[in-house]
Amino acid sequence: MRRVRLIAHRSSLIALLILFACRSAPADPSAGLEAAVRGYYAGMASTDAAENRRAMDALAVTRDDVAALLPAHVDAVWAVWGPEREQLLGAAPQHAEHFRAAQPIGTVTGTDLRASADIVLSRSIEELPAAVPVYGVTIDVSGPEHQRAAGAFLFVRGRWVWMWELQRLGAIVGDPAGRS
Numbered sequence: 001m002r003r004v005r006l007i008a009h010r011s012s013l014i015a016l017l018i019l020f021a022c023r024s025a026p027a028d029p030s031a032g033l034e035a036a037v038r039g040y041y042a043g044m045a046s047t048d049a050a051e052n053r054r055a056m057d058a059l060a061v062t063r064d065d066v067a068a069l070l071p072a073h074v075d076a077v078w079a080v081w082g083p084e085r086e087q088l089l090g091a092a093p094q095h096a097e098h099f100r101a102a103q104p105i106g107t108v109t110g111t112d113l114r115a116s117a118d119i120v121l122s123r124s125i126e127e128l129p130a131a132v133p134v135y136g137v138t139i140d141v142s143g144p145e146h147q148r149a150a151g152a153f154l155f156v157r158g159r160w161v162w163m164w165e166l167q168r169l170g171a172i173v174g175d176p177a178g179r180s
Contacts, residue, residue, distance in 0.1 A: 030110040030135060033153060036160040037108045037137055045100045049093035056092040060085050061163045065156045069128055073173040080172060081163070088164075102148065106140030113152060121152075124169035132156060134166075 036059060043055020061081055067074045113134045114125055125134050137150040152166035163169075 030112075030133070032155075033110045033135055033137065033160050034108040036153070037139065037150070038105065040162075041099055041102070041105050041139070044092065044096060045103050046096065047100075049096075052092040052096050053089050056089050059160070059162045060088055061154070061156075061161045065154075065161050065163075068157050069132065069154070070173060073127075076172050077169065080168065084164070101143045102139075102141035102145075104142060106142075108140075109138045110135040110153070111138070120170070121167045123174070124166050124171075127169050127173050128154065 040055050040059045043051050043058070046052055046055070062085070063074065063078050063082060066077045066081065070077055113121060113136050116136075117125055128134060133155045135153045137153060139148045139150065140146065141148055151162060151164045153160050154163055155161075
């Protein structure tokens, strides 16, 4: 009987480890990024305001994401990103036409920002856990602009999230005396 419990316990532990591994960064860090961006564009291009908000809600960084990324600084970071997230959700339907005009989107290209960021963005990226992929995205679009660049995308809690204007992070969580 004791051996059966041990095997059951070991099986449960293995299942938990597999589940955790599936939520960590993928072997190819950009895997799933294109699908997340395409899903966002499709949702934002919808004529349904609720769908626009769902698309924004699915991709925009949440307080739980910030807590997973920066547990010691969650309040300071969320004081900045939280109100902006709410504004983005509320205004999502107002931007639908802009996204419809870009359809159909073409190539979605991810760039590892850890390897190619400027000094200000690099300072902010250093605040994030080293294992978290941070990518910028370029999207080939229809219409007069032909290409759009999107801010930082981070793989956190098993999915890609958008953290706009990431370059501010270093100043928010940097030196507590304000000398960052």
